[in-house]
Amino acid sequence: MAGNVPKSRGMFQYVFKHLMDSFKVGKREKVGTIIGRDPYGNIYYELPAQPQLGKRRPTRWYSAAEATNDAKNKEVWTGFDSDLPSEWESWLRFRRNEAPTEEEVMQSLALAELKKLNAAKLEEKRRTEMQAAGIDSGPPKPQDHEKTPYPKYANYEVMPGESENETKDKWKKYKNPYMKE
Template sequence: MSNNGRPIIRILIQNFLNSFRPRQIKGDYKGEDYLGNKFYEIKADPSRGKRKTSRWYEPPGKPELDYGHELTAEWESWLRGRRQDPPTQEELLKNLAIMQMKKKNAAALEGKYEKSQDHASIKHDVATGRAAFPRYDEEYEIMPGSKPIKQKD
């Protein structure tokens, strides 16, 4: 038997050992979000058998095994392939401003309802010990432009 063929066992062992090494792949830097995450991409190359684009991100600080990092919705959709182009900085800042405005409005509404809520009007169910659903004073118009009718319990 001649040993002119490929040493299959040696190739299998070498591939197995290489699978334990961390990847040393360099991708194209695509951008960064306001949370500090950096995003990278390697384009598909069908001539080398790579049919799908690879996208990933590096969280700020030391990379840990904790995958609870926050991502913006725009970058997450790019990572998952739902959008072709990465988001622009203007788009990220616009959506951040909208998000902060919504938080501010929600806090104002919550403060308004806390002030107007009559705690005595919340009835407790004696059997379960739970509070019933709170009721707020609301006014509804039957016909547009007519005088609102006060809701009664």
Template sequence: MSEGRSILGMILRNFILSFRPRQIRGNLAGKDYFGNKYYEIPADPRQGKRKPSRWFEPLEKEAFDQELPAEWEAWLRGRRQDAPTVEELEKNLEIMKMKKKNALLIEQEQAVAKGDTKEVEKLSPPTTEFPKYEEYEKYPGQKT
């Protein structure tokens, strides 16, 4: 008989280990600029867990079509080991805003070159002014 492993010993050891408390709640890994929170339970090879468990908690519980930053999505899917830093997220957000602004300017320039004024109006950034009506007074006691 082999002295190293016995089935009864393995069953008894696993039974005793099953009473140890397990980590159910994850460690907060970070937040994104949308307000989502990201959690992780690290891998524990002693318990046969080779990969960490990662998930996120959305800001709005009912919104199933949440937008996630690319850095956090890569972390959730295991494509990157470490969670993104705040500096990295801010830098990439500024780059994204700059690219959107430049794309809008290029589209406007192309529309002007074609001479399409309707396209230029459609591409111009939306204004947030209040509507103006002739029947309402601009200043109290004055019609115009």
């Protein structure tokens, strides 16, 4: 009868030991190994998994190419808005096990440039067809639900701290460089 008794004391010791080991953060490595770099200048690091300290998965992160400050000298979080190739982002989020090669990243960036170029050609073709048919080829007019319900005055700011010139340039980075304006 004594042989069928569950070993509950051993289970509690096991759980308590692993709980205490998970608090031993100081034993974990502090410096990661450099895994790779991307064309934007970001550097990617990895710490291997250490199951004895409660870390079952490796730790992955990157350091951005450079810190940026905005016009008001407010510090912007470094790397928060930096450019990341999709291959490296999938590696950081554990969607892929192996780090991407430089050839993969460059091929992906070249494909993105080709798509931008093709999109610009299609848009130009659409504009010429619309102009030949006598249709306005400009951007669509705002509909009633898109119009602002309050008046705008030239001597007042729409967004606090932003001038009208800053809001026009805000989307410049995201526009297709091959499009004619």
